[in-house]
Each structure stands twice: as C-alpha cells, then as structure tokens.
Amino acid sequence: AQSVTQLGSHVSVSEGALVLLRCNYSSSVPPYLFWYVQYPNQGLQLLLKYTTGATLVKGINGFEAEFKKSETSFHLTKPSAHMSDAAEYFCAVTNSGGSNYKLTFGKGTLLTVNP
Amino acid sequence: DTEVTQTPKHLVMGMTNKKSLKCEQHMGHRAMYWYKQKAKKPPELMFVYSYEKLSINESVPSRFSPECPNSSLLNLHLHALQPEDSALYLCASRQGLAGSNEQFFGPGTRLTVL
Numbered sequence: 001a002q003s004v005t006q007l008g009s010h011v012s013v014s015e016g017a018l019v020l021l022r023c024n025y026s027s028s029v030p031p032y033l034f035w036y037v038q039y040p041n042q043g044l045q046l047l048l049k050y051t052t053g054a055t056l057v058k059g060i061n062g063f064e065a066e067f068k069k070s071e072t073s074f075h076l077t078k079p080s081a082h083m084s085d086a087a088e089y090f091c092a093v094t095n096s097g098g099s100n101y102k103l104t105f106g107k108g109t110l111l112t113v114n115p
Numbered sequence: 116d117t118e119v120t121q122t123p124k125h126l127v128m129g130m131t132n133k134k135s136l137k138c139e140q141h142m143g144h145r146a147m148y149w150y151k152q153k154a155k156k157p158p159e160l161m162f163v164y165s166y167e168k169l170s171i172n173e174s175v176p177s178r179f180s181p182e183c184p185n186s187s188l189l190n191l192h193l194h195a196l197q198p199e200d201s202a203l204y205l206c207a208s209r210q211g212l213a214g215s216n217e218q219f220f221g222p223g224t225r226l227t228v229l
Contacts (some may be wrong), residue, residue: 032215043220051215099210105157
C-alpha cells in the first residue's frame with residue numbers, strides 16, 4: 001500500500017520569496033515520486049520526478065525536490081516565487097515493483113503568490 | 116508530439132442524454148487512463164487500458180462506459196448521468212503499465228450534468 005501526505009492545503013508566499021511545499025509518502029517498496037502542477041481549468045503538468053539515482057531532482061520552471069528516504073519526504077522548493085507559480089500542486093507516488101499502474105496523489109496544496 | 120488532446124473542452128448534458136468524451140495521443144503510449152476530478156480534490160482513477168484492453172475498472176458505475184478503439188484513441192461514453200457526476204474528466208497516457216515513466220495528462224473535459 002502507498003499513501004501521500006501533503007502538509008498544508010494552502011501556502012501563501014510573497015513574490016521573490018522561497019517556495020516550500022511539503023510531501024511525505026508511505027510505500028512498502030522503493031517509491032517513484034512525482035510533483036505535478038495544475039493551473040485553473042487545466043490538466044496536470046509534470047514538474048519533476050524521482051525514480052533512482054541522484055536524490056536532488058531538478059524540474060521545470062526552476063523547481064527542485066529532494067528525496068530523503070530516512071524522512072520519507074519529497075519536498076518541493078523554488079528559491080524565488082513568481083506570480084505565474086500560483087497554482088495547485090500535487091505530490092504523487094507509485095511503487096517500483098511489478099505493474100505500478102496506479103498513481104496515488106496527495107490532497108494537493110494551493111500556492112498563492114502575493115505581489 | 117508530446118501532447119494528449121481531449122474533446123470537447125466543455126460539455127453540458129441532461130440526465131437522459133447520451134454523450135461521449137474523446138482522448139487522443141500520438142506518443143506511441145500503450146497505457147491510457149480516465150480520471151475524474153472534483154473541485155479542490157486530486158484526480159480519482161476510473162479506468163486503465165493497456166494495449167487497448169481494459170485492465171482496471173475502479174468500481175465505476177455502468178453509466179460510464181470506456182472504449183479504446185485503437186492505440187491512440189480513448190473514449191468515455193456517458194449515459195443517464197447524475198448531477199453529482201459533474202466534474203473535470205482527465206485523460207492520461209503512459210508508455211507502458213510498468214516502469215518509472217510518468218503519466219501525461221490532457222487538458223480535461225469540464226462536464227456539467229443538469
């Protein structure tokens with residue numbers, strides 16, 4: 001079984017400030033981890049993913065995330081927020097074993113960016 | 116082409132209507148998915164097709180009927196829906212059912228059932 005917890009359903013930052021969105025996962029086998037972004041009335045766009053190898057993963061739009069196995073975390077960060085980053089962010093996990101067809105999503109974090 | 120397309124963008128239907136949602140991808144992906152997403156919630160998996168065969172049905176009511184005519188196309192046929200079925204319906208595709216590959220999502224169809 002696998003699960004994802006996103007701490008904070010709503011995060012508000014000022015433009016230019018650090019963005020930190022938290023994600024903790026639970027998985028009985030080594031996980032594959034993903035961050036997706038969803039702008040209003042649109043589909044989900046992949047920001048970045050961790051599968052194996054380097055634990056610091058860089059994605060699009062200046063975002064990065066670090067896989068910490070000991071903390072079962074995969075927090076998303078961006079050094080300087082832009083107004084265009086305002087969106088819903090979903091952390092998701094799937095397992096690395098067998099037929100891992102299913103993505104388990106967290107409940108999402110709404111990011112607002114204040115001018 | 117790294118895109119999943121969905122038509123229509125918006126759909127309004129009555130409870131007695133029959134309509135269909137369409138999804139298309141030309142990335143050579145062999146796994147395709149239907150999700151339902153309510154406002155301020157994550158997507159919920161409905162169906163998974165692998166190599167044009169239905170692999171997973173997440174206990175979805177029979178008023179939703181999926182179809183995969185070929186490897187590029189995925190349809191969702193709707194009949195006798197209820198107002199609570201109003202949601203954003205998302206299609207996604209993936210290279211295969213196993214491995215580390217991500218799912219690519221379409222823009223969705225916003226469905227309103229009156």
